[in-house]
Amino acid sequence: MSDMNRRDALKAIGIASLASSIGVKADHLERVTRAVARLEESGVVAAAPTFFNAHEWSTVRVLVDYIIPRDERSGSATEAKVPEFIDFLMSDREASLESKVAMRGGLAWIDNECQHRFGKSFVSASDAQRRQVLDDIAWPRKAKPELSHGVQFFSRFRDLTASGFFSTQMGWQDVQYKGNVALPAWNGCPPEALRKLGVSY
Amino acid sequence: MAYDVCIVGSGAGGGMAAYALTKAGANVVMLEAGPSFFASRDSKMLMPAYASPRRGASTKERPFGEFDACDGGWEIDGEPYTVASGSKFMWWRARMLGGRTNHWGRISLRFGPRDFKAKSRDGLGDDWPIAYEDVAPYYDRVDRLIGLFGSHENLPNEPNGIFLPPPKPRCYELLVKKASDKLNVTCIPARLSILTQPLNGRAGCHYCGQCNRGCTVKANFSSPDVLIAPALATKRLTLITNAMAREVTVGKDGLATGVSYVDKTTGMDKHVEARIVVLAASALETSRILLNSKSSLFPQGLANSSGTVGKYITDTTGTDLAGFIPAMMDHVPHNEDGVGGMHLYMPWWLDNAKLDFPRGYHIEVWGGLYAPSAGFMGGIDRYQGGGYGKQLKQDYRKYYGATIGFSGRGEMIPNDESYMEIDPNVVDRWGIPVSRFHWGWTDHEFNQVKHMHETFRALITEMGGQIFSPMPTKEQGYNISTGGQIIHELGGTRMGSDPKTSVVNANCQAHDVKNLFINDGGPFVSQADKNPTWTILALSWRTSDFIASQRKEGAI
Numbered sequence: 001m002s003d004m005n006r007r008d009a010l011k012a013i014g015i016a017s018l019a020s021s022i023g024v025k026a027d028h029l030e031r032v033t034r035a036v037a038r039l040e041e042s043g044v045v046a047a048a049p050t051f052f053n054a055h056e057w058s059t060v061r062v063l064v065d066y067i068i069p070r071d072e073r074s075g076s077a078t079e080a081k082v083p084e085f086i087d088f089l090m091s092d093r094e095a096s097l098e099s100k101v102a103m104r105g106g107l108a109w110i111d112n113e114c115q116h117r118f119g120k121s122f123v124s125a126s127d128a129q130r131r132q133v134l135d136d137i138a139w140p141r142k143a144k145p146e147l148s149h150g151v152q153f154f155s156r157f158r159d160l161t162a163s164g165f166f167s168t169q170m171g172w173q174d175v176q177y178k179g180n181v182a183l184p185a186w187n188g189c190p191p192e193a194l195r196k197l198g199v200s201y
Numbered sequence: 202m203a204y205d206v207c208i209v210g211s212g213a214g215g216g217m218a219a220y221a222l223t224k225a226g227a228n229v230v231m232l233e234a235g236p237s238f239f240a241s242r243d244s245k246m247l248m249p250a251y252a253s254p255r256r257g258a259s260t261k262e263r264p265f266g267e268f269d270a271c272d273g274g275w276e277i278d279g280e281p282y283t284v285a286s287g288s289k290f291m292w293w294r295a296r297m298l299g300g301r302t303n304h305w306g307r308i309s310l311r312f313g314p315r316d317f318k319a320k321s322r323d324g325l326g327d328d329w330p331i332a333y334e335d336v337a338p339y340y341d342r343v344d345r346l347i348g349l350f351g352s353h354e355n356l357p358n359e360p361n362g363i364f365l366p367p368p369k370p371r372c373y374e375l376l377v378k379k380a381s382d383k384l385n386v387t388c389i390p391a392r393l394s395i396l397t398q399p400l401n402g403r404a405g406c407h408y409c410g411q412c413n414r415g416c417t418v419k420a421n422f423s424s425p426d427v428l429i430a431p432a433l434a435t436k437r438l439t440l441i442t443n444a445m446a447r448e449v450t451v452g453k454d455g456l457a458t459g460v461s462y463v464d465k466t467t468g469m470d471k472h473v474e475a476r477i478v479v480l481a482a483s484a485l486e487t488s489r490i491l492l493n494s495k496s497s498l499f500p501q502g503l504a505n506s507s508g509t510v511g512k513y514i515t516d517t518t519g520t521d522l523a524g525f526i527p528a529m530m531d532h533v534p535h536n537e538d539g540v541g542g543m544h545l546y547m548p549w550w551l552d553n554a555k556l557d558f559p560r561g562y563h564i565e566v567w568g569g570l571y572a573p574s575a576g577f578m579g580g581i582d583r584y585q586g587g588g589y590g591k592q593l594k595q596d597y598r599k600y601y602g603a604t605i606g607f608s609g610r611g612e613m614i615p616n617d618e619s620y621m622e623i624d625p626n627v628v629d630r631w632g633i634p635v636s637r638f639h640w641g642w643t644d645h646e647f648n649q650v651k652h653m654h655e656t657f658r659a660l661i662t663e664m665g666g667q668i669f670s671p672m673p674t675k676e677q678g679y680n681i682s683t684g685g686q687i688i689h690e691l692g693g694t695r696m697g698s699d700p701k702t703s704v705v706n707a708n709c710q711a712h713d714v715k716n717l718f719i720n721d722g723g724p725f726v727s728q729a730d731k732n733p734t735w736t737i738l739a740l741s742w743r744t745s746d747f748i749a750s751q752r753k754e755g756a757i
Binding site (some may be wrong): 022029032034063066067068069071073085087089092094122134137139141142155156159162163164166167168169171173175176178179180181182183184185186187188189190192193194195197198199200201 | 369370375
C-alpha cells in the first residue's frame with residue numbers, strides 16, 4: 001500500500017487526530033489500516049477473473065459501465081473495480097449455486113438476445129444496439145412480459161453493480177457518506193439537515 | 202479439585218453469575234462452547250466496507266454481516282436441530298465468549314409491574330411468583346454497574362431506571378416523533394446500554410454506530426469486557442473455552458456433582474466437579490442439557506419431575522416495514538451514525554382491553570444515512586422505475602438515505618403447541634442428542650402483528666411516505682416472524698411456586714435439585730414486549746446473591 005493510500009485509509013476512518021482523546025487505541029487503527037492494505041495487495045484486484053470466463057468477463061466489464069458510468073463527480077464501475085467485486089462474490093464460498101447459475105445464465109441470455117436481434121454478441125454489438133436491449137430490460141414496470149428473464153437478470157445485476165461501486169472509498173465519497181468516524185461528542189444533526197425535514201431540537 | 206460453582210455459558214446470565222459469585226468469594230469455573238473473544242481486542246470496529254472483498258456481506262458464521270461481532274447463527278456446522286413436521290422454528294446459537302451479548306442491539310428495557318402479573322389482568326399465561334419490586338433493586342444495580350441511557354418518563358409499565366443522558370435524536374427520528382405525536386403513539390428516547398458518558402473505567406461512546414461489531418473502548422455492554430474481565434481479575438474464575446456441555450452429573454444423593462463436557466479442541470470428554478451448578482447456556486440449550494442429563498434417579502432428565510422442562514417457550518413476535526420518504530431525498534450530507542441503534546423508540550402505548558389481542562409490542566426505528574456496503578440500495582427500481590447510466594447514478598445519490606423503517610417487537614403468550622423436546626433419532630457431532638422444536642403462533646400473536654402493520658402504515662403515510670408492498674394478508678400470517686427469528690427465546694425451565702408445574706422456584710433454584718440454578722432466560726414466565734437481556738442480568742444477579750447467602754449459611 002502506498003503512503004498516499006495509507007493516509008487515505010486513516011482519513012477515511014477519520015480518527016487519526018482524535019484517537020488518543022477518545023480512547024480508540026492506536027493498535028486498533030493500525031489493524032484497520034492493515035486490513036485495507038492487505039485487500040489492495042491481495043489477488044482480489046487481479047485482472048484475471050476466477051468465476052467468469054474470458055467472454056463473460058468482457059461482457060461484465062462492458063455492462064457495469066453502462067450501469068454506472070464515469071461522470072463529473074466520480075469514476076466508472078470498472079474504475080471502482082466492480083467487475084472484480086462481482087467475480088469475487090460469485091467465486092466466494094458463500095455464493096449459492098442458484099446465484100452462480102443465474103449469473104452465467106443471465107449473461108448468456110443477453111448474448112442470445114443480441115444474436116437474435118443483431119447476429120452479434122453483446123460486446124460485439126454497437127453502442128446503439130446494446131442500448132436498445134438495455135432499454136427493453138432496465139425498466140421492470142415498462143418491460144414486455146416476454147423479456148421477463150432479462151429484466152430479472154438486469155435488476156439483480158444493477159443491484160450488484162451498485163453494491164460494488166458504492167461500497168468503495170470512491171462510492172462513499174460519491175454519496176458523501178460522512179460517518180465511520182470516531183466523534184468526541186454527538187451534537188445531533190446540523191441545522192440545514194433539520195430545516196430540510198422541517199424539524200428542530 | 203472441586204470448584205464451588207460451575208457456570209455453563211458466558212453470556213448475560215453466565216457473565217453476571219461469574220461477576221457476582223467471584224466477587225462474593227466463590228471459586229468458579231465457567232464452561233463456554235466457543236472460543237475466547239473480547240471486543241476490546243477483537244472487534245472490527247471502524248473497518249470500512251472496502252477493507253473486505255465481501256464489503257460487509259453476511260456469511261454463514263455471521264448472518265448479520267461479516268463485521269458483526271457474533272460468531273453464531275441459525276445454522277451451525279455439526280450442531281443440527283430438528284423441527285417437528287408442520288412447525289417452523291429457527292434456533293440461533295452464539296458460539297463464543299460472551300454469547301449473544303456480542304450480537305444484541307443493546308436495547309435494555311426493564312420488565313414493568315404488569316409484565317410480572319399479566320395473568321391477573323387478562324387470564325392468559327401465568328403470573329411470575331415474583332413481582333417488579335423483587336427485581337427492581339437488581340435492575341438498579343445493573344444500571345449502575347453496566348450503564349444505559351434513557352429518560353424518566355414515569356410511564357406505568359416502562360419503569361424509570363438510573364439513566365445516562367440520551368443522545369439527541371437523528372433528524373429523521375424527529376420526523377418520526379412528529380408523526381407519532383400526531384397519531385398519539387408514545388415516542389421517547391431509546392434505552393440502550395451504550396455509555397454516553399464514561400462509567401466505571403469504561404470510555405464514553407464515540408458515535409460510530411457500530412455497536413454490533415463490539416466496541417474496542419468498551420462503551421457498550423458485552424459480557425466479556427464488562428463482567429468476565431473483572432471476574433477474572435479476582436483470580437477466582439477459571440475459564441474453559443471450547444467446552445461443549447454434555448450433561449449435569451448427579452450423585453447418589455440426587456445433588457448435582459458437576460458438568461461433563463466435550464473439549465472441542467481434542468474431541469475428548471472431560472468433567473468438572475462443582476458443589477453448585479449454574480446453567481446459563483441460553484434458555485433452550487439449558488433445557489437441552491437438562492433433558493439430556495438422564496439417570497436412574499432422574500429418568501425424564503434432571504429437574505424435570507414436573508415434565509415441564511422445554512415447555513412454555515416463547516420468542517418475541519416480529520415484523521418490519523420500510524417506507525420511502527420523499528422529504529428525505531437529496532439529503533444534506535452529514536454524519537448521522539450516532540450510537541449503534543435507534544435514539545428514539547415507541548413503547549407499548551395502548552390498552553389491550555380495547556383491542557383484539559391481549560398483549561403489546563414496542564416499535565424500533567431505523568433508516569436514514571448509513572455506511573454504503575454490500576446490498577446498498579438493492580431494488581432501487583421500486584423507487585424510481587429502474588434504468589441505467591448517468592441518470593441512475595444520480596438517482597442513487599438522490600434516494601440514498603430516504604428510507605425509514607419500523608420493527609415491531611411484541612409479546613407472545615406461552616402455548617401448548619410451542620415446546621422443545623429431545624429428538625429421539627438425531628445427535629450432533631459430539632453424539633449429544635439434539636433438540637426438536639414444535640411451534641405455533643395463535644391469533645393473539647397474529648392480530649398483534651396485523652396491528653403493527655397498520656401502525657407502521659399510518660406512521661409512514663403521516664410522514665408523506667410511500668410503501669412498496671401491500672398490506673400482508675391473514676393467509677400470509679401478516680408477515681409474522683418465524684419462531685426463533687427474533688432471537689429472544691425464553692422459558693423451558695420456568696419459575697413457579699408449584700413444583701408440579703414449574704422447574705425452578707422464585708430464586709431460580711431447581712425444585713428437584715437444590716444445588717442447581719438457572720441464570721439465563723429459561724426461568725422467564727412471560728415474554729413481555731421487552732427485550733429480555735436486562736431482566737436476565739437482573740435475575741442472574743439476584744440468583745447469584747441467593748447462592749452466596751445459601752453458601753454462607755451452609756445450606757448448599
